[in-house]
Amino acid sequence: MPDIHDTTPSAARLTVLTGDRPTGPLHLGHYIGSLKTRLELQETHKQYLLVADTQAMTDNAHDPDKVRRNVLEVALDYLAVGIDPDKSTIAVQSALPALAELTLLYLNFVTVARLERNPTIKEEIQARGFGRDIPAGFLCYPVAQAADITGFKAHFVPVGEDQAPLIEQTNEIVRRINRQAGVDVLPEAEALIPTMGRLPGVDGKAKMSKSQNNSIALSSSPDVIREAVKRMYTDPAHLRASDPGTVEGNMVFTYLDVFDDDRAEVERLKAAYRAGGLGDMALKHRLEDKLQALIAPIRERRERFAKDPGYVFGVLRAGTQRAKVVTQQTLDEVRTALGTFTLAVSNRSATGGSSV
Amino acid sequence: MPDIHDTTPSAARLTVLTGDRPTGPLHLGHYIGSLKTRLELQETHKQYLLVADTQAMTDNAHDPDKVRRNVLEVALDYLAVGIDPDKSTIAVQSALPALAELTLLYLNFVTVARLERNPTIKEEIQARGFGRDIPAGFLCYPVAQAADITGFKAHFVPVGEDQAPLIEQTNEIVRRINRQAGVDVLPEAEALIPTMGRLPGVDGKAKMSKSQNNSIALSSSPDVIREAVKRMYTDPAHLRASDPGTVEGNMVFTYLDVFDDDRAEVERLKAAYRAGGLGDMALKHRLEDKLQALIAPIRERRERFAKDPGYVFGVLRAGTQRAKVVTQQTLDEVRTALGTFTLAVSNRSATGGSSV
Known part of the structure; x- marks a missing residue:
């Protein structure tokens, strides 16, 4: 595991991607398992925090309202624990179209059989009781996650041990793309697995979780x-x-x-x-x-x-704007490296009628 | 089947989406099966022609170069047969990020089992000899197609009889979204199945196709x-x-x-x-x-x-620009209707550093 306390100049330039699905308030488990580490990482690394509202929809499509409400809550939790928007970039996933475009592209480089073999997905399908009714978006979410990680060209991704297979899936895609492109357009990512395991819930059950009603929220x-x-x-x-x-x-x-x-x-x-x-x-x-x-x-x-949601939305907008530039740049580079068609179309609103 | 020759004012406002995967030159089979109809439709309907380069990647990921080269070829075929860019909008799929975003959203409303049951996909998987190695993007392409159709709010989609299940899949998603939103944000689409069957190849085989070497290209x-x-x-x-x-x-x-x-x-x-x-x-x-x-x-x-690729690219850019506005508008409407989180972020390039 790389030493995150290494503050030499070369380490300072390395990128870390982390984030949370906005489905409930963050709690002590999040604080111990990852937020504390992020406070250290923002001093030494280029850190992106992704509020993963698109990913949250893969198992909350029936309740978009829950996801919507929790975007602001998660942002508040970040700022409350000391995430500094001058040091870390907080971005909202659904406002980054390049990530959706990378996901669709990567889906062509992964087989259905490979997705079904993913041990993390297998466990989560069981835990969620999807049975035969697995939403396609849920099966595909490791590919969307590969888009997130590579979209930011993250070198390190702090994840729980049980999520290491997701990093492996990402790197398989990275190697596949780089091999076909004949150039290392994307870096492989490394899992930053915390030395401390997950904080158990107050009931002594394996994992602190809001849905288990055994958590202590940071609020x-x-x-x-x-x-x-x-x-x-x-x-x-x-x-x-x-x-x-x-x-x-x-x-x-x-x-x-x-x-x-x-x-x-x-x-x-x-x-x-x-x-x-x-x-x-x-x-x-x-x-x-x-x-x-x-x-x-x-x-x-x-x-x-x-009390100042305007400020919080300002933080989200500014971070998302920066993230938009970075992820669009990666999409452009991947497309160029693979040699796909690209048409430059301005983002200004078009006028109606023909302009040929 | 609706009468496409109906030129009453109400019919004039109806939208048709059609298009081609840019994987080879268009031939007489395309002309008889669809291009001729499009020449009529552009006089009576709002017609979008989608050069489906993103979809072409679902079974050509190993050869993006082929797809890239054929985008211009397909556009040339369109103009050559008489598609008039003042009457029809020609757009390039890969330059329409809202379609990728709609696809990811819709994937949450379709189960894996449903995709695997799709008869068109079953047949195509067999025809392509994918065996167990079906790219996830290929399994998911009916959902991407639903994004195309609904992104343009198409009322009619001219398709071969064998592709009717794809329209059914689209309408299942439409109904699911409208029901959850509690408002008809998306219209259902109707297949326009040509009265004339497919033109057989010159060898008498079922279907004219470049890969079967039994076609006569329009060029x-x-x-x-x-x-x-x-x-x-x-x-x-x-x-x-x-x-x-x-x-x-x-x-x-x-x-x-x-x-x-x-x-x-x-x-x-x-x-x-x-x-x-x-x-x-x-x-x-x-x-x-x-x-x-x-x-x-x-x-x-x-x-x-x-001889004038600048003109052709101009046609593609202008059409894609118009299509970008339409599809982004649909994405915004769907998100609003479902109540997902939306963050307005400008499309201008951000400056580096914090702007909070």
Whole structure:
């Protein structure tokens, strides 16, 4: 894995693409799994954040309203955690037609059988219960993702381990295009797999997720945070404070390991819990304090930005404008390299009637 | 089937979309099967002709050069037969990003199983020998075609009978979108199936096609036409002029039925041929004269336009510009009706750096 802390000039020029499907508020899982890393990456890399509303439609076509509403929410979450639009480019996918054009082009370089073999897609089809009714857009979304990654000529794509096959699919397309073009018009991308695994939900289930109702949103009020910590899964056998308790699989300790910087104190607490004599309530108070302290400034910034949607839309427009130029440039280069037909047509509105 | 000769004011406002994949020169089969009809339609309808270079890539991704070269050739064929850019709009598909965006959107409203059931696609997959290696773009091309048809809000689409399932697929998407939007944002399209079936190849095989080497291109020289008629399939049992011959399945008569306006004379010749005493050579001379007379002015106009590629590109640019406005307008309407997110971003080139 490349060292993202490498700030030598050559690393500074490398491009990172990351983003989110706007289908709900971002939560602590996103913060730990990727937003924190993005705050570091924006200091050292050319970073694009894609609000992937087109991709969100591949399994939310019945509810475009949900996707629409969440575009602004995700942008607010970005700004609230400290994504700086002077350092990172935030762009809206649906306003980048070159990505749709690259997707259609790439679909010709991938077989249906290959898409059906993709392990990430196989799992997600199962998880979503599509059965036989898989929308074609869903089957094809790894190709759309290849268009995103290559459209920005991203060198690094931070993804969870389970999404590594999507990067492999992208690179297969890249190699296919480069081989046919006889020139390396597109760079291969590398998955940036986080050293820390996914943050489990407060219920101890594998993954924090809004749909599982086990998440703590970055916009949570103090009461919501308190309630979430209160109902957090600990050790079901630990009935009295004086009983010995189990640390492994105990969400309060899992979260303290992540959110409490005082490592020595956490280790001391684990020993005390194991020995018996340390109650869940005291631990939960400590964790709650940490989470309240983490989220409070995020929530406050978020509220400030939410009062100024004009500014937020300005950020989205400016970023999308920059992204539009970059992705159109890539499309032009790919077309030229492959030798497809290109007709330069101005973007000005045409007048009616013939102008021949 | 609607009467295309209906020139009442309401018919005059109806839109027809037609077009060709630029993979080879247009031939007599295209002329009889569709170009002739387009010459009539441009007098009575709002007609768009789409040079479908993006679609051509779905089974020619390995040879973009072929597609690129044939865009101009198809445009020359159009102008040569009498398509009038003041009456018809000729547009290049790859320069219309809204069609790619509509395609990606529609892919979410069609299941993979539905695409695999499409009888036209099933047959074409077999014909092309794709086997298991069907490019995803090929499986999805009926959806791209739905984007073309609806992007222009076409009421009529002239297609061969074998392509009627593609119109049905389009209308399924239209109904799905309109139902979800709660408003008829897109019109359903109707197939205009020609009364005359497909022109068979000179070898008597089902379909005239360049790849079958049984076609007569509209740009053919007099010698090529002569040779093609000379080797035309007649009645293999008709060895001497004095022998009785068979008219059915005899390509010379099939072609005379299509290209010889003197119906009475053709019937007389059929009777004489059946009776015996009429040689193939005399018949072929007659047919050759008809074809030379038909193609000569087309070839001459074609040569004139070919000397002025600047004019032809001007026609393509002007038509594509008009088509760009129309298709972008449709995309905007569909997005608004469905309630997806839309961000207005100018098309001017952005300057680098932040503009927040």
